[in-house]
Structures are given as C-alpha cells and as structure tokens.
Amino acid sequence: MSRKSNELASPSIPVPRRVFRIRSEKVWSMVTLIPSVVLLGVFVYYFIFWTGYVSFTKWNSFIQNMNLNGFRNYVSIFESFRFQSDLRNMVFFTILFMAGCLILGMFLAVLIDQHIRAESVFRSVFLYPMAISAAATGVVWSWLLNPTTGLNLILQSLGIHHLPQWYLSTRILPNFHIAQIQGGFPIAMFAVLIASIWQWSGFAMALYLAGLRAIPEEIKEAARLDGASAFRMFRSIVLPQLRPITTTAVVMLMASSLKVFDLLYAMTGPGANFVTDLPALNMFDTTFKANQFAQGAAIAIVLLILVLIAIVPYLIGTIRKEASK
C-alpha cells in the first residue's frame, strides 16, 4: 500500500533507482567476466592466431624462421600420402563413431529408462569407460584386439578359422584409387572404432537418458490412450522429442572424434600404410619429431577448420533460437 502511494506521489523516484540497479549488475557481470575473457583471449584466440601465422612461415626446423612461405606448407601436407590417408580415415572414423555412439547410447538409455532394478548400477557401469583415460583404454584394447592374443583366442576356441586381423589389417574396402591413396574404409579402423565407441557410448546414453526423462508423461499417456504401439510411440513421440539432445550429442561427439590422439597413440600408432592414422597424430609427429613447426601448424589449422565446419551451423542454430525467443 505504502509503496503504491509513494509511486503515485513521486513517480520519478523509482526510475533512477532501477537504472542504477541495472548498471551495477552490468558492471559486476563485466568485472567478473574480464578474467575469463582475458585468459580466453590470450590462451585460446591469440594462440589460434599465432598457430595460423606460423602455418604460413618457413619455420620447419629448430631455428625459428618467421619468413612467410605462402601456402606452401598447406600444399605440401595435402600432397603427402600420410595426410591424404588421415583425411580418408577421419571421414570414416567420424561418421561411424558418431553413428555407433548414438545408436548404442540410445539403445542403452531406452533399456535403462524401463525403471529397472539397480538402475544406478547400470548407469554407472555404462558411464564408467568415460572416466578411464584414453591412453589406458588404448593399451587395454591393443591387447584385446591383438590378432595373436586377446579376443582371437576366444574366437579360436569357438572353432572360427578365419580370425580377424583387427588393427593389423591393411585391407581397404572397396579400394579404389584417389589422389595418391587407396580410397575406401580401412578395416583396421574398425578396431579403433570398437575401443572409442566403447568409451564414448556411455556419454551418449547419459544425454539420452536425461532427454527421455524430460518427455512429459502426459504425451505418452495420450498416445497410449490412442492405442499407439510401442514402436509407433518410439518413432512418433520419443524420437522427435529427443532431437535437440541428438544435435548436442552429434556436435560434441564430432568435436571429440576430430581430436582423437591419446587413444590412437597408445593403441595402434599410425599403423602400416597409415590405415589407423588421424590428423592429430600426424600433427604431433610433424611438430615434435620432425620439428617442422610450420607444417604442424598447418595441420592444426586444417583440423580447426574441420571442427568449425561441424560446430558453426550448430552455434548459428542456437543463436537464432535464442533470438526468436
């Protein structure tokens, strides 16, 4: 009552107060943001710029040579057999890795969503691989999928004669000639996919489980009353509701698949004929073993552009959605 009468009496008083409040909020948000903006600016964006700059120089030995070299580093990496192999491997690896994680993740999430007993145990079991370092995962799977030991011993005792070569296979299917390399899917990549999907599908499961739990019970109830079968309900109710989750999962899985390094390094290395090589491994060898810093930077920039191609449409979509709200 008193406030209302106050306002009526002198309407000009609350206005400056409100302005002041907003200002102080803004100032505080600026102040608290400054450290992270500065740190991000220096340690992320400045170094991206620096890497980009180095990739155009002649710095290809220990002696820092910052003379510009045009696009020659890019030309030479794109001409190299190893980098061409990397790009081929990456396309197959990224697509199959995402598909594998999403399908397996959703499958596990749907199972766990049946309100089973000891649900949290299963949830932890499936999430647990995420907590193990990729290097350890790599070493363990390199033993399991070693064609002379590991899983093959089990297959052998089951009476299977044509044992898979796993990551030592050098076959590429369907194997057609493209540029310098053989085009197609390198069979050896399958082993790396098993290890990485094992590690990351729990992550997709966690996302999907959260998504499934967020679907309002009313919608499902309504569909059930309309006599929808379980499959129909999954296709027409659950899947559409999970779309935003799928987008998020795709973006995060794609970014992580482009950065795969530790798993590969511990598990297979580049492999015979680079059948299991990926750009990040090539970048490490080029930069730190060959000391060709400019060429290593060029590989890093190509990787960055590929990650951006994956992420920018997502960012634009998010920004548009926020703007329309």
Place this chain on the structure above:
Amino acid sequence: MGALLSGCGNSNNTSTSGNNSSTSTGNSTGSGQSGKLEIFSWWTGVASSKALQQFINQYETQYPGVKVTNDAVAGGAGSNAKAVLASRMEANKPPGTFQVHAGHGSLLSWIQAGDMAPLDSMYQQQGWNKVYPQSLLNLLTVNGHIYAVPVDMQRDNVLWYNKKIFAKYNLTPPATFNDFFKDAAVLKSHGITPLALGNHGNWETTLLWSDVLLGTVGYTQYNELMQGKLAWNSPGVVQASQTFLKMLQYTNSDYNSLHWAQADELVAKGKAAMNVQGDWAQGYFTTTAGLKPNVDFGWAPTPGTQGIFAAVSDVFGLPSKLSGQNKTNAENFLKVLGSAEGQKAFNSLKGTISPRLDANPADYNAYGQSAMKSLKNDKLVLTPGQGALNPGFTTALENAMTQFISSQNVNQFVSGLQSAAQQNPLS
C-alpha cells in the same frame, strides 16, 4: 653446406652468450652444494633407470645438498622425451642437463638453435680429449667446439640369436644375406619364426632396414648417403630395400603390434631364432629375461657389416640458458657422467659399454667385452633412426617406411627418400 654455415653463425652466438652468462653469473655461482638439478632422459626401462640411478647416487654422495629430480619420459626410442624437451626449450625452461644422441640429429639442431653451451674448458680440465676416441668426439663437435659428454656406447648393427635353436639345427649366425636366407629357410621349415620383429614404435623397421642398407652398400657409400653426398634413390639403396622386403617374409606377422622388447622375448622363449636390434637388447636378455650371454643367446654383426660399428651414443649437454647455482650443479653432474667411476657403474647395469678408451674390459660381461674390442678396431658410422640425422629426414624416412612395408613398392620408397633428403638437408 647451408646448414653447416648457419650452424657456424649460431654456434658463435651460443659460445659468446655462454661466456657472457658465465661471467655475469660468476659471482653468484655457488659451491654446487645447494639448489636443484633436473636430469632429463628417456631412460624409464628397468635396466636403464637402474643404471641412471648409479650416476645420481655418485653425484649425491659428492654433492649432498642438491635436490636431484629424475625427469625421465617414457616411450618411442626417446621420441616422446624429445617432444617434451622441445616444448621446454621453447618455453626457456631447460632441464639441468638432457640426454641426446651423438651425431647430426637433435644435437646439431639444439646447437644451431643456440640452446647449448660449449664444454671445451671442461674437456681440457678433465683431460677428456685423450680419454675418448676421436671418431666419437668428432660427432659431438661443431665448428671446433665440443658440446656434449658421452656416457655410453651402443651398437645398432647387432643380430641377436637363440644359441640353443641354432645349435639344434646346426646353424651358424649368418655373415651374408645369402647365409641369412639359407638359415631362415631351415628355421621356417621347423616352424620357428626366423626373424623376430616388433614395430609398435614405428622405428624398429627403420633400424632393420638401415642395417640392411649398411650391409649392402658398405662403409663408404653408406657414409656418403648419411652426409647427403649420394642420392637416396641410387642402385645400392634399391637393392637393400629389396633385400629388406625379402627378410620381412621371414618375420612374425604381428610385428606392428609388438614392442622391440616383445620381439626379443620371442627369441628368449625360443619362438623365434633371430632379432636385429641395437645392443640395448642385451640389457633385456640379461637383466629382464635372466639369460646368460654366449650360453642362452649369442650375437653377431648383422649380415655384411663385419668391421663396422653402427654407433649410437647417449650424450648429455649443458643448456645455454642455465645460470647461477643451476649451472654449477649441471656442470658438476656432467663431470660425474664423464668420469671413469660413474661410467663403470652405469654401463655395466645398462648393458652398454663405456666409450672411454681406459675402461676396463673386466668390468663388463662377455657381450660388453666383445663390443669394446669392436669399438677399438671397427669403423664408426651413424644410423638414421637413432637421432643421428636431421629429424625432418628421419621422420620422413619413418613415414615412407610405414607406407613401404605395406605397399612393398621399392621405387616409390626410394624416390620418397630422395625428395626427403632434398627437403631436409643432411649436412
């Protein structure tokens, strides 16, 4: 030549900056009894880390006040350690001293980059110029200045074999490639893998290939190749590559999944008969597998390399950016590294030999004694895989090798090497 010239310019800079820092910090250099010392290496294996501890123990007895840290980085014949070291150097945070291979690889790169201080006065003071073989010191000298202290001598061109298997089938270690293929045929017919190979680190096939190259083209041509005076697509390299491919047919098929020590394990357990590996394998056979030299396992130069010693020597240098107490501590440690006493304790445990000419053969086992004899009489050559050449070339060689062992295309391989040698000058 260009690289040599630029090396000269840079090493001059280094020596002056080294002198400057020593004069400017002359007053502040301490007794060497306090502060810290970081020792950087890739010695993390059982034998090699025990051996490194010998140096540290001796140093700590003499300089008890110094806090010593062993910064060893595992993996890949030192390639991981080199990566860590490169980033520390870039960040101007060098360790007290670090392991590097003698030759024209990383050592020359560090010197050219101005990261190393010359050790001429230490050599004079300790009388080391007369104690070490001149052929080895030549590999550590750039523009008249010597830059590192050698602590061990290893050999790359060694063929290890299981003596019991060889005795069982009446075989002798092959001296030529013809002998090798004859032996291999016999072994294969008895179900034994003739040649064990591990290539998980992606450098082991390169080592085998370079030994085949040495055995095929001989000392003179091999040296010309290493110095960039002979084309890498010349007929000798082609022939060696063909022989190498033929040898691969007698190896275990899963070599890409095995580490070098696992390949030696195959020999130790009698599943395979031979293995070509540097003589660090001796440390594995005796220390890890517990075998007796000349009883359980034997050795010979790889086919065609009698009288030639493909040398790999671990050396330690002094980073030019050290100053004050840290520099004194590092210098004192280098003196321990170069001492007869330190090298005796180190090498006998590591399974390597001391490169000092006054080293006592009685301190080493049967293999060590035979290696010491070879070192004194044989001609020394560098090996491409073990840090002796431009790292850019070595990486290109390893990449070409990865492709080669699968494609088996000799022409593509040697022309790749030739263009790598043009892009990464070897001298």
